[in-house]
Amino acid sequence: MPIIIKRNTGWLGVASKIQIKLNGQRIGSVMEKKHIEVEIPKGKANLEVTRFGSNSNKIAVKDGDVIEITSTIFYRTIIPLIIPISFLISLIPNLTYKLIIFAIFFALIVISQFFFKIFNLKVVTNKTSQHP
Template structure:
């Protein structure tokens, strides 16, 4: 019995692979735009992906399911924090306040990474996701 997992996360997290967890146990990793088949033993299994503390929702999968990994909107917003912090700290004239502001916003970004789901798993219909080639 197996489950197919497709990673469609665009440029987010492209430098590192996502860890695939089955029932809380790490089984393999998946790179950007990669397709992985994992074997499952039970009739239904809980699936989740993680990367540097960022996690996905957890879904129940069964034999033959096709799962797609997407990036959530909050994940993109999180990576605007360093730019926002640099912009805000630029207006502060006193150097200690500039560093403190940058550090507080950076720590806020890390906190959001751990509190919210950065990836979303969804089951897709394998037939609709494959491209059909017209026959001539």
């Protein structure tokens, strides 16, 4: 019995695919509000997702699991802050300072995606344990 992986990450990153890894091997990808069914070897496996270097927690899955991919609170908080912080940086009168501060801010955003989990995986149900 396959597992079902549903993506529900919201509007952030809606135009890009999330790569799915099963036991460390890339097995496919999924777009926002879509799902993918995956057969897993030996009835259980380890699952994680990645996108542009960012990643998720790793979870153990078994036959019949339904897994939901969501974005983390960190990601939902930090990414929307880019626009107002960029606006505030644009108010700095000195162009050199403006460019330096913007470069540091941008670098921190990019680097943070490698150190913090951007996606969260959780088992929402197991189809084999449901009763009719």
